[in-house]
Amino acid sequence: xxxxxxxxxxxxxxxxxxxxxxxxxxxxxxxxxxxxxxxxxxxxxxxxxxxxxxxxxxxxxxxxxxxxxxxxxxxxxxxxxxxxxxxxxxxxxxxxxxxxxxxxxxxxxxxxxxxxxxxxxxxxxxxxxxxxxxxxxxxxxxxxxxxxxxxxxxxxxxxxxxxxxxxxxxxxxxxxxxxxxxxxxxxxxxxxxxxxxxxxxxxxxxxxxxxxxxxxxxxxxxxxxxxxxxxxxxxxxxxxxxxxxxxxxxxxxxxxxxxxxxxxxxxxxxxxxxxxxxxxxxxxxxxxxxxxxxxxxxxxxxxxx
Amino acid sequence: xxxxxxxxxxxxxxxxxxxxxxxxxxxxxxxxxxxxxxxxxxxxxxxxxxxxxxxxxxxxxxxxxxxxxxxxxxxxxxxxxxxxxxxxxxxxxxxxxxxxxxxxxxxxxxxxxxxxxxxxxxxxxxxxxxxxxxxxxxxxxxxxxxxxxxxxxxxxxxxxxxxxxxxxxxxxxxxxxxxxxxxxxxxxxxxxxxxxxxxxxxxxxxxxxxxxxxxxxxxxxxxxxxxxxxxxxxxxxxxxxxxxxxxxxxxxxxxxxxxxxxxxxxxxxxxxxxxxxxxxxxxxxxxxxxxxxxxxxxxxxxxxxxxxxxxxxxxxxxxxxxxxxxx
Numbered sequence: 001x002x003x004x005x006x007x008x009x010x011x012x013x014x015x016x017x018x019x020x021x022x023x024x025x026x027x028x029x030x031x032x033x034x035x036x037x038x039x040x041x042x043x044x045x046x047x048x049x050x051x052x053x054x055x056x057x058x059x060x061x062x063x064x065x066x067x068x069x070x071x072x073x074x075x076x077x078x079x080x081x082x083x084x085x086x087x088x089x090x091x092x093x094x095x096x097x098x099x100x101x102x103x104x105x106x107x108x109x110x111x112x113x114x115x116x117x118x119x120x121x122x123x124x125x126x127x128x129x130x131x132x133x134x135x136x137x138x139x140x141x142x143x144x145x146x147x148x149x150x151x152x153x154x155x156x157x158x159x160x161x162x163x164x165x166x167x168x169x170x171x172x173x174x175x176x177x178x179x180x181x182x183x184x185x186x187x188x189x190x191x192x193x194x195x196x197x198x199x200x201x202x203x204x205x206x207x208x209x210x211x212x213x214x215x216x217x218x219x220x221x222x223x224x225x226x227x228x229x230x231x232x233x234x235x236x237x238x239x240x241x242x243x244x245x246x247x248x249x250x251x252x253x254x255x256x257x258x259x260x261x262x263x264x265x266x267x268x269x270x271x272x273x274x275x276x277x278x279x280x281x282x283x284x285x286x287x288x289x290x291x292x293x294x295x296x297x298x299x300x301x302x303x304x305x
Numbered sequence: 306x307x308x309x310x311x312x313x314x315x316x317x318x319x320x321x322x323x324x325x326x327x328x329x330x331x332x333x334x335x336x337x338x339x340x341x342x343x344x345x346x347x348x349x350x351x352x353x354x355x356x357x358x359x360x361x362x363x364x365x366x367x368x369x370x371x372x373x374x375x376x377x378x379x380x381x382x383x384x385x386x387x388x389x390x391x392x393x394x395x396x397x398x399x400x401x402x403x404x405x406x407x408x409x410x411x412x413x414x415x416x417x418x419x420x421x422x423x424x425x426x427x428x429x430x431x432x433x434x435x436x437x438x439x440x441x442x443x444x445x446x447x448x449x450x451x452x453x454x455x456x457x458x459x460x461x462x463x464x465x466x467x468x469x470x471x472x473x474x475x476x477x478x479x480x481x482x483x484x485x486x487x488x489x490x491x492x493x494x495x496x497x498x499x500x501x502x503x504x505x506x507x508x509x510x511x512x513x514x515x516x517x518x519x520x521x522x523x524x525x526x527x528x529x530x531x532x533x534x535x536x537x538x539x540x541x542x543x544x545x546x547x548x549x550x551x552x553x554x555x556x557x558x559x560x561x562x563x564x565x566x567x568x569x570x571x572x573x574x575x576x577x578x579x580x581x582x583x584x585x586x587x588x589x590x591x592x593x594x595x596x597x598x599x600x601x602x603x604x605x606x607x608x609x610x611x612x613x614x615x616x617x618x619x620x621x622x623x624x625x626x627x628x629x630x631x632x
Contacts, residue, residue, distance in 0.1 A: 014526075018422040025419070026436040029494060032451045033443065035462070039454075052454070052462045053469075102343050112337035127607045128359055129555050131576050132596030135583035136358035136365065139373075172354045173347035203339070232444035239584070250446045257450055259561055269454055276447035287442045291435055298499070299506035 033280065040065045040277045044270045065274040076252065076271060077244070082278055085231060085248040088166045093227040095170035096177055100222050101215065103173050104181020105207060109193065119182075122175050134239060141165060141240055165240040177222040180297075184218045185211065221297025224290055228283055249279045363600070365593025372587045384594035393570065394578065394595065401575040401599075404485065405554030408492040413549055415493065416500025421530075423501060424508045434505070438498035445495070449562035452491055456563075484564040484572040491559045496549070503545050504538075511537035547610040551603055575599055 034055075041061040042050065050056065069078045107119050144158035159165055188211070196206045212219070237251035238260075247255065253275050254260050256268055287294070331338055366384050368377040388394045419437060423430050440448070455462045456477045464474035477483045515533045524532060557576035560566060566573040566581065573581070575595060582592035 015425055015427055018425050018427050022419065022422055022427070022430075022433040022437075026433055029440055029498070030436060032448055032455075032494070033439065035454075036447070036451050051465050052460055053465060054462060099347050103347060106340045106343050110336040110340045112334075112340045115340075125355070125359075127604050128600050129576070129596075129603055130355070131555060131557065132362045132579065132600060133355060133358040134580070135589060135592050136361040137354070138583075139589075140353075140358055140361065142373075168350070169354055170350075171346055172350035173344070175351075228442055232446070234444075234446045250444050253444075253446045253450060254562075257446070257562060258453070258565060267453075269450075272450050273454075276444070276450055279444040279447045283442050283444065284439065287439065288435070291438070294438070295434070295502060298502050299509075 033284075036273060036276055036280065039270075039273045042270065047270045065270070066277065068274060069278045076275070078249075078252075078275060078278060080245065081247055081249045081252045081275065084237075084246065085250070085279070088237075088248060089227050089231045091166070091170055092230040093223050096174040096226040097219055097223050099171065100174045100177025100181050101207075101212065101219060103175075103178030104185055104215075105211065107178060108182045108185035109190065122173070123179060126175055134235065138239060160240055161242045161246065163246070165236060165246075169236070174222070174226065177226070180218050180222060181215060184215055188214055217293055217296055220290060220293040224286065224294055225297070228286065231283060232279065249275050253279070362593050363597045365589050366595075366597045368590050368593070370589040373589075377590075380590070384590045385598070387591070388594050388598060393573075394575075394591075397573045397575045397578045398598070400573065401554045401556075404488070404574060405550060405556065408489055408496070408553040408556065409546065409549045411489065411493045412496040412500050412553075413504075413546065415497045417504050419497065419501040420504035420508055423505050434498075434502065437501055440495045440497075441499045443495075445558045446562065448495070449491065449559055452487065452563060456487060478564070479568055481568060481571045484567070487563055488556070488559050488572065491563060492553065492556060495559075496553075500545070500549065503541070507538050507541035507545070508534065510541070543610060543613065547606060551606060554602070555599070 038056050038058075039047070039052075041063070042056065042058045043060065043062050043064065046058055046060065050058070069082060072079055107115060138160070141160050142158045144164075147156070147159045147162070147164070159168070192210065193206060196210050201210065232250055234248075234250035234254045237246065237248045238254045241247065241251070253272055256272050256275070258265075258267055261267065365377075367379060367381060369380045369383070370377040423434055423437075427433070458464070458474075458476050458478065461474075461477075463477075467474055475483065477487065511534055515537065516529055519529045519533050554574075555576050557574055557580060560572060560574055560577045561580065564572040566577055576599060579592050579595045579599070582588045582595065
């Protein structure tokens with residue numbers, strides 16, 4: 001420790017080089033976000049008439065775009081998208097923390113026939129790319145029995161374009177999370193469980209009052225990754241819903257972008273920027289407050305295994 | 306005799322006799338019962354959401370099914386034969402592979418350089434680490450739109466700068482090369498911080514006493530890098546390279562938002578082609594066949610990696626998937 005302090009104090013060309021490179025590239029990496037932030041201060045009229053430079057500084061900065069995120073304006077119901085995003089993210093975060101924790105407990109602590117085989121099978125399915133399931137999932141949702149005017153298989157639209165599209169994913173086991181919790185629980189001595197049971201704790205108490213707090217770092221990592229994943233996800237709302245009342249921020253942006261528009265249509269960039277700020281700023285806030293867990297968790301998933 | 310006969314009857318389970326049967330069953334198989342109670346619902350929903358659609362998707366590959374109103378017709382391997390005969394598909398597959406390779410190598414090399422610098426005892430290196438990682442937590446949809454704003458034909462930032470420098474503006478959307486270029490730039494922008502973090506964790510896991518030993522042996526900075534750091538990183542390197550490669554050959558969101566496959570489908574990658582077949586052309590059979598081929602490629606890479614890494618080092622037996630997507 002002392003030697004590294006001494007090293008830091010003395011001037012070294014390599015360290016200067018390190019600072020210069022890390023800072024310069026860091027600024028370049030931040031640039032698109034800085035641009036987004038600055039563009040957020042334009043009024044719609046000024047944005048349309050300004051020739052955008054490298055740093056767009058408006059002559060009359062306005063906070064209207066930031067405020068309109070929490071309002072229903074003539075252009076879009078940003079508040080509703082925001083609420084939908086928030087609800088979906090909260091639901092999926094809680095759900096994946098619960099399924100990972102319970103799944104991890106089952107595979108780490110309970111003894112039953114075929115446990116190892118089942119666990120390996122689940123892990124093996126993680127190899128298969130998820131993008132390929134988008135279309136079959138669409139068909140499955142459309143043919144969901146007894147929903148949306150369906151008889152047994154067809155007839156209506158199934159659960160497409162309903163809240164069920166968002167809710168149905170919750171109880172499904174989060175396999176990567178299960179893996180991480182199992183890894184982390186394997187390091188907790190089983191004597192702890194036994195001692196707790198001796199003292200008269202039931203299984204629920206053991207799980208949520210003793211083991212859960214111990215797993216907090218890894219649980220935080222699972223919550224952050226699945227929360228950010230859901231928050232930024234446009235696939236589920238964009239592909240499986242259609243009504244405006246069900247859109248989240250990312251899918252609303254997708255619909256405004258060239259992907260959702262007819263080719264050649266003029267893209268409403270001021271609105272896109274407003275909604276993009278709505279997606280990006282909360283993600284950055286979460287990152288700043290909880291980055292410790294991300295760094296730790298990434299190191300855990302990647303290396304210690 | 307009477308006593309004996311009663312004893313025999315007692316051993317045959319009869320209804321109403323053994324009130325404690327289920328209770329004892331529960332106690333004897335306590336773990337299995339609890340595991341079943343917890344796992345069954347979670348696995349059922351998982352099957353409904355992932356298991357079944359995946360298998361269903363693979364099966365689509367063996368059917369001719371164009372348009373949702375059409376009824377599927379079994380055609381065996383015809384879709385796969387078409388896949389390898391039609392240049393649209395072979396080219397998009399090839400593009401996926403080399404684009405994935407390009408993105409992986411740029412991201413990982415830049416990330417490695419950054420990690421080496423972040424590993425120095427610099428003042429404020431935690432801040433650098435955070436700044437570099439920030440792009441990874443942003444939404445692809447939102448940030449690609451900012452890139453589109455840079456690349457806009459009429460009022461794009463880059464073209465405005467070019468014009469103010471007295472150069473001709475470029476219509477980025479008409480050029481295949483520029484389309485690929487910006488897809489690679491975006492992917493590197495988003496991925497380099499994560500790569501740097503992984504490499505950094507790897508660098509910090511290298512045994513420090515080896516450095517001291519190397520110093521005693523008179524090794525310089527590059528000698529230490531070459532003889533201690535790189536060999537020490539090997540097990541982690543295989544993991545990082547393979548996960549990045551698997552992620553990169555499945556890139557399609559940036560393609561969708563930046564070039565949308567254009568001009569004339571010449572920046573289409575395979576996963577983008579799957580999306581296009583499924584949601585624009587409603588050629589569900591070809592979408593299924595392409596997905597099966599993509600899955601096979603990913604599985605082959607993974608199996609090779611597992612075979613190789615477990616034969617050379619047992620430290621990295623980890624499932625291969627970046628923990629990012631959540632359905």
